[in-house]
Amino acid sequence: MRNLTMMTDLYQLTMMYGYYKINTHKRQAVFDLFFRKRNVNSAYAIAAGLEQVMEYIDNLHFSEEDLEYLNSLNLFDNDFLDLLRELRFTGEMYAVPEGTVVFPDEPLVRVKAPLIEAQLIETALLNIINHQTLIATKASRMVYAAQGGSVLEFGLRRAQGPDAGIYGARAAIIGGCSATSNVLTGQMFGIPVKGTHSHSWVMSFPDELSAFRAYAEAFPDSCLLLVDTYNTLKSGIPNAITVFKELREKGYEPVGIRLDSGDLAYLSKKAREMLDKAGFPNAKIVASSDLDEELIWDLKAQGAKIDIYGVGTSLITSKGNPALGGVYKMAAEEVDGRMVPKIKISDNPDKVTNPGYKKVFRLYNGKGKAVADLITLEEEEIDISKPLTIFDPVNTWKRMTLYDFTARELLVPIYLNGKRVYESPDLMKIQEYAKSELDTLWEEYKRLKNPHVYKVDLSQKLYDLKQQLLKEYSMK
Secondary structure (H helix, E strand, O other), X not given: OOOOOOOOOHXXXXXXXXXXXXXXXXXXXXXXXXXXXXXXXXXXXXXXXXHHHHHHHHOOOOOHHHHHHHHHOOOOOHHHHHHHHHOOOOOEEEEOOOOOEEOOOOOOEEEEEEHHXXXXXXXXXXXXXXXXXXXXXXXXXXXXXXXXXXXXXXXXXXXXXXXXXXXXXXXXXXXXXXXXXXXXXXXXXXXXXXXXXXXXXXXXXXXXXHHHHHHHHHOOOOOEEEOOOOOHHHHHHHHHHHHHXXXXXXXXXXXXXXXXXXXXXXXXXXXXXXXXXXXXXXXXXXXXXXXXXXXXXXXXXXXXXXXXXXXXXHHXXXXXXXXXXXXXXXXXXXXXXXXXXXXXXXXXXXXXXXXXXXXXXXXXXXXXXXXXXXXXXXXXXXXXXOOEEEEOOXXXXXXXXXXXXXXXXXXXXXXXXXXXXOOOOOHHHHHXXXXXHHHOOOHHHHOOOXXXXXXXXXXXXXXXXXXHHHHHHHOO
């Protein structure tokens, strides 16, 4: 397990040192990790990365080598470095489980810990959760676009570094991908790996038919042939059919073919006709070639006969939305023995934070569909036996009263008193959970363009507290 304690911004350490020098470093503080804005074309996100956060927290400590380096910066005194030598996470952390559908402005992670600890972990938490949540969300959109077709993650060679490739593939599985081409990710997380051969395999033989025969001999139980090296319709598919017939004579059934260029809608329809006519109606057609969710959706609309979509660059780099925009903001701080709510005020209304020690409820109608999320103060409970009126926190005249509804608290305990109390499920279990979460959303929230905006409201008590603090600060 890697020690990522030093994966932090310098200003975290300088703030920690400042807190130490004024003797406030042991003061309890509450921080919320959330993202501010939705992707312009996505109403939701899929939370991911919690397992790696736990690995980071479990192994949080400064090594002697780390302390030697920090000493060389000539920024910190020896007493502070001695403090860092003994530092471990002793606080509490609540988070939404991986695979949870989440929305802007609601806490995905809530940390309550001594200020020096809560400050240190900010950068790593944002790095891990921002990236994996981004990729899981992109994957879920592609799986939605495929409308029952399978989506494979093929992005390792285009990922922005090894970690992005490994953990991006993990996140893609959470988002709904069936498998990855990344062998290391498969080994690390016990998930399916898929792959066939490249054009170079075909090009290394005297002719295409010889290449296909050699591949079928090596993999008779899993033969899937790439048919566009030379001419898809005139040679690739006919040669594949020849080899498929030879396989069948030996008692094997082919898996199918892969298309990696050209007009995928047209070619897949012609390929389906040719395969069916030759007696291979169960042979799968796999398509790749710079696919994204919009192209997949268009291919489906055009009646393309594609069973499996291999997606690389657009998925692993989250084409069109390169960053989640998650932030980590103080929400409360211990002052004179009591927890005082804190608020960040900005000329940009989107950057004004929600104060206090909070939790999040998801509200469902009688049919199990998610209606809205409600952010409340920690001490609040929801009585589902009574009508509940919720309102837009900006346009407060927009109100809705719920009568027959249920409520689920989203944040669950991960660490209590520095001890981990949560075990991450198997990755494929997380994928199943994410799918069940998406099933609670109406189609209007899942459409690829201009989706309906999901309601994330504040309780009356939280709204009043926020207005009170805004008023107090405006008078200073």
